[in-house]
Amino acid sequence: MFRSKIWALLPLLVFIVLYLATSLVLNDFYKMPVIVAFLIAAVVAFVLYPRISFHEKTEHFTRSAGDPNIMLMILIFVLAGAFAGVSKSMGAVEATINFGLAHLSPRFLIAGLFLTACFISLSLGTSVGTIVALAPIAVGMSESVPGSLAVALGAVVGGAMFGDNLSMISDTTIAATRTQGVEMREKFKVNFWIALPPAVVTFAIYSFASPFNTVVPGEHTYSLVRIVPYLFVLVAALAGLNVIWVLIAGIVLAVGIGLWHSNASIWQLIESMNAGIASMFELSVLCLIIGGVVGLIRHYGGIDYILTHVARKVKGVRSGELGIAALTALVNASLANNTITILIVGPLAKRIADENGIEPRRSASILDTISCFVQGFLPYGAQVLAATAIASQQITPLQLMANLYYPYLLGLSALVFIFIRRHRAIAS
Numbered sequence: 001m002f003r004s005k006i007w008a009l010l011p012l013l014v015f016i017v018l019y020l021a022t023s024l025v026l027n028d029f030y031k032m033p034v035i036v037a038f039l040i041a042a043v044v045a046f047v048l049y050p051r052i053s054f055h056e057k058t059e060h061f062t063r064s065a066g067d068p069n070i071m072l073m074i075l076i077f078v079l080a081g082a083f084a085g086v087s088k089s090m091g092a093v094e095a096t097i098n099f100g101l102a103h104l105s106p107r108f109l110i111a112g113l114f115l116t117a118c119f120i121s122l123s124l125g126t127s128v129g130t131i132v133a134l135a136p137i138a139v140g141m142s143e144s145v146p147g148s149l150a151v152a153l154g155a156v157v158g159g160a161m162f163g164d165n166l167s168m169i170s171d172t173t174i175a176a177t178r179t180q181g182v183e184m185r186e187k188f189k190v191n192f193w194i195a196l197p198p199a200v201v202t203f204a205i206y207s208f209a210s211p212f213n214t215v216v217p218g219e220h221t222y223s224l225v226r227i228v229p230y231l232f233v234l235v236a237a238l239a240g241l242n243v244i245w246v247l248i249a250g251i252v253l254a255v256g257i258g259l260w261h262s263n264a265s266i267w268q269l270i271e272s273m274n275a276g277i278a279s280m281f282e283l284s285v286l287c288l289i290i291g292g293v294v295g296l297i298r299h300y301g302g303i304d305y306i307l308t309h310v311a312r313k314v315k316g317v318r319s320g321e322l323g324i325a326a327l328t329a330l331v332n333a334s335l336a337n338n339t340i341t342i343l344i345v346g347p348l349a350k351r352i353a354d355e356n357g358i359e360p361r362r363s364a365s366i367l368d369t370i371s372c373f374v375q376g377f378l379p380y381g382a383q384v385l386a387a388t389a390i391a392s393q394q395i396t397p398l399q400l401m402a403n404l405y406y407p408y409l410l411g412l413s414a415l416v417f418i419f420i421r422r423h424r425a426i427a428s
Helices: 006-026 034-047 054-065 068-089 092-102 106-124 127-144 149-166 171-180 184-208 224-238 243-261 266-278 281-300 302-311 317-335 338-355 360-375 382-390 397-401 406-419
Strands: none
Touching (some): 006 281, 006 302, 034 281, 054 281, 068 106, 068 171, 068 224, 068 281, 106 149, 106 184, 127 382, 149 171, 149 360, 149 382, 149 406, 171 184, 171 338, 171 360, 184 406, 224 243, 243 266, 281 302, 281 338, 317 338, 317 360, 317 406, 338 360, 360 382, 382 397
């Protein structure tokens, strides 16, 4: 075991500075590929402490990269990608959207758009994917009511963040639960009561502040059977079925419905599964590299260095949870990516939780909730940028953020959760 040293944190610092500086100079937070930035950080990690043999470094890097939790996380990512791909291919997303639009009165169109985004993101497990699916509808709705684009897109982005925070197949949920060693349904039970009040208040705000008094033009036909895979995944996961089997069964169900209830061939559905899996490749490789880099940082004493300094301000459950929240917010603001933030902060949060008697389901919920909350404050976050891009830059990120109520209320709810809710200590 090496003595804790601040230099051990240099790879992480190099990544943050490289990624942040490049993004600021180019005014584009997605110009520098995250995986390339982390690969450079990995090289720095290998160069540090030359007295340690290269063989010993590779041993720690590969052992940490191949950690069972990371391997299981990647398997879940792959299955989640396959499910999302085949479900979209057989028309589940379109059916869900049209179902909401067909049964809502004009007054509740914005609130209904928020609710629809909540359900789709809860089913898909991706905020950006939900925004890509729903933002064009928000743009179309605004054409009938000039000046309503910002509030309509705000409803879409807010609802997308709701599901990203709660979904059983969300990459943030997977990362939070695996790094904290807790079952998804346990995290969901805690996280639900953090996310529900902000969602209810946001729904009420959009209901009373809706600028619409006419229906959205067009025919909104749908098939209820195509929504079944989403409902199955949600119910089965909540019932406690292992997430691996939930996703496998969901994929089989979606393929069956696609063959029976659409014109898609088996090969079209297989291709959509492959596309969904391929969309997870970069994230999976990134998990391996992050795992290896964090392993080297831990071997060099960097993790102990951070914990030593955080521990000085942590005296019990509440301050420990605040410490986890602060670390999450700081890293997320630097990276503008909630999944990567959780992967980096997760091991630190686990140590803080174990040493201060914090329940794993609470630390996992704080990680996920705070990262989603911070994303709403970032004009350079993926969700805000995706929405404004689809709107052809008709509004600015700041205009959209002014109508983005849910993430801000979610952050407030998380603080209430930390300060007011009764704690049940566990044995460390």
